[in-house]
Amino acid sequence: MTGLRLAAVLIAVFTASFALxxxxxxxxxxxxxxxxxxxxxxxxxxxxxxxxxxAGASAWTEKAGAAGKSCADCHGDASSSMKGVAARYPAxxxxxxxxVDLEGRxxxxxxxxxxxxxxxxxxxxxxxxxxxxxxxxxxxxxAPPGDPRLSSLRAEGADLYKRRQGQLNLSCANCxxxxxxxxxxxxxxxxxxxxxYPIYRLEWQALGSLKRRLxxxxxxxxxxPWPYEAREYLALESWLMVRAxxxxxxAPAVRP
Amino acid sequence: xxxxxxxxxxxxxxxxxxEIKALIMHVMETGFRPGTNGRIIPRNIIEDFSAxxxxxxxxxxxxxxxxxxxxxxxxSAVASESGIIAFRWSGDEGFVAAHQVDITVT
Numbered sequence: 001m002t003g004l005r006l007a008a009v010l011i012a013v014f015t016a017s018f019a020l021x022x023x024x025x026x027x028x029x030x031x032x033x034x035x036x037x038x039x040x041x042x043x044x045x046x047x048x049x050x051x052x053x054x055a056g057a058s059a060w061t062e063k064a065g066a067a068g069k070s071c072a073d074c075h076g077d078a079s080s081s082m083k084g085v086a087a088r089y090p091a092x093x094x095x096x097x098x099x100v101d102l103e104g105r106x107x108x109x110x111x112x113x114x115x116x117x118x119x120x121x122x123x124x125x126x127x128x129x130x131x132x133x134x135x136x137x138x139x140x141x142x143a144p145p146g147d148p149r150l151s152s153l154r155a156e157g158a159d160l161y162k163r164r165q166g167q168l169n170l171s172c173a174n175c176x177x178x179x180x181x182x183x184x185x186x187x188x189x190x191x192x193x194x195x196x197y198p199i200y201r202l203e204w205q206a207l208g209s210l211k212r213r214l215x216x217x218x219x220x221x222x223x224x225p226w227p228y229e230a231r232e233y234l235a236l237e238s239w240l241m242v243r244a245x246x247x248x249x250x251a252p253a254v255r256p
Numbered sequence: 257x258x259x260x261x262x263x264x265x266x267x268x269x270x271x272x273x274x275e276i277k278a279l280i281m282h283v284m285e286t287g288f289r290p291g292t293n294g295r296i297i298p299r300n301i302i303e304d305f306s307a308x309x310x311x312x313x314x315x316x317x318x319x320x321x322x323x324x325x326x327x328x329x330x331x332s333a334v335a336s337e338s339g340i341i342a343f344r345w346s347g348d349e350g351f352v353a354a355h356q357v358d359i360t361v362t
Contacts, residue, residue: 043277045263048326051281055259205284205325 029190030250032181037202041254049131049200049252052124052207056132059125065116071129074113078136086130086137087249090238092149099153101237102130103209121228127198127207134197134251141248142195144241153231157239160232166223172236175217187256192217193244194237196253203256210237258282258353262343267360268335276307276315277330278343280353286321302347305329310339319347335361 030038040046061072075081089102100108106129107118119126144150161172175184176192183189197210204212211233215225226232259281268274280302287299299321306316314333333341342356 045261045277045279046328046330048279048281048328050261051259051279051326054261055281202324 026193026244026247027180027191028193028195028244028247028250029255030196030253032188032190033254033256037254037256041196041250047200047252047254049198049207049254052128052131052198052200053135053252055124056128056130059129060132065110065114067113067115069114071109074109078132082133082136084137084140084143086134086251087140088143088145088241090150090153090234090241091145092147097149099150099234099238101210101234102133103211104234106130106133122209122212124207127209130198130209131207131252134249137249138251139248141246142241142244144238144245150238153235154238154242156231157235157237158242160236161239161243166218166221168221170221172217192240193247194240195244195247196250196255198251199253199255201255207252210240258345258351258355260343260353260355262355262357264341264357264359266358267362270335270337270361272335273332274335274359275330275332276341277328278305278307278355279326279328280345281326282345282347282351284319284321284323284325284327288321298348300348300351302327302345302351304344304346306344307331307333308342308344309333310337311342314341335359337361 030041033041044050057078059071060078061070063070063073072078086102089105090099091105092098093100093105093108095108095112103121103126106126110116110118119129164171164174172192175189180189180191194210197213198207199213200207201213211228214233214236218225261279263277265274282302283300284302285297285300287296287301289297291297301321301323302319304316304318305327307314315331317329319327338359338361340356341359343354345351345353
């Protein structure tokens with residue numbers, strides 16, 4: 001091997017391991033999956049989430065609502081206009097001054113720009129647009145905005161994350177900080193980073209949002225899950241993004 | 257309209273073994289699960305998947321309720337001649353989906 005090629009390989013190995021591990025021990029759920037599932041996620045013709053991306057791409061150009069406009073009419077080519085967007089939500093919507101997550105942002109455009117009905121939480125239509133937009137941030141580092149209007153929400157999220165709840169009286173941190181990497185029955189406990197949402201979860205046999213994932217964890221604690229529109233999810237999502245700052249987006253991901 | 261993702265090479269050498277992958281959106285409802293109202297959700301699966309190369313069948317499989325939603329099938333074929341690889345899925349509730357790709361064999 002020539003010196004130049006060796007150097008190139010070393011640089012590639014170094015950047016790959018840096019991107020994966022960030023050098024600080026944080027790991028995306030992708031790294032805790034079996035090689036078979038990683039392969040499924042990596043192959044865009046085997047990853048079932050790509051079926052939803054395809055549906056999202058066509059929804060992007062469909063006119064809707066009383067305004068008769070499509071997403072593309074205002075945002076043009078998603079591969080440039082939506083690049084990096086999923087990596088920085090939840091963010092503050094300029095129209096309302098209120099924090100929204102990506103799904104909330106999509107529905108804000110549905111209702112205030114297209115003058116159409118909002119898409120239902122967890123509906124295929126909302127998930128498909130979310131997956132299509134998230135795909136445009138693949139490989140981008142998670143970059144929560146430095147907007148002070150998000151501070152209290154993040155603090156609420158951090159507090160919820162550490163608060164024990166449910167009949168099991170456990171906190172998110174008990175699993176995802178204290179016991180990450182260990183096993184819970186058959187499943188390995190990931191660090192709980194929101195890098196891949198929406199995800200195609202094999203257990204669901206469907207695409208699902210980060211909220212659905214959080215609901216599963218809350219039910220796992222034998223606590224009553226909050227309703228979909230609850231502020232608690234927005235708070236947890238905001239905190240999880242801060243906690244995962246710098247990790248690369250791998251959406252739409254496959255998870256067990 | 258059915259939502260399908262097919263991955264096959266656009267070109268191949270004569271005699272080469274090519275890998276073909278096909279993914280389709282489908283609930284593959286088993287017919288064994290009770291719904292939220294306690295009643296069994298009727299079976300709704302893809303029963304049959306086949307592929308032809310210029311009309312000649314190169315692959316066929318029967319699907320069963322044990323196959324997960326959004327079935328993914330991968331198989332290989334020997335590139336014989338240029339033309340069309342066509343795929344067809346059919347199943348319960350009159351489900352039919354078709355897709356085709358061109359391939360150039362040199």
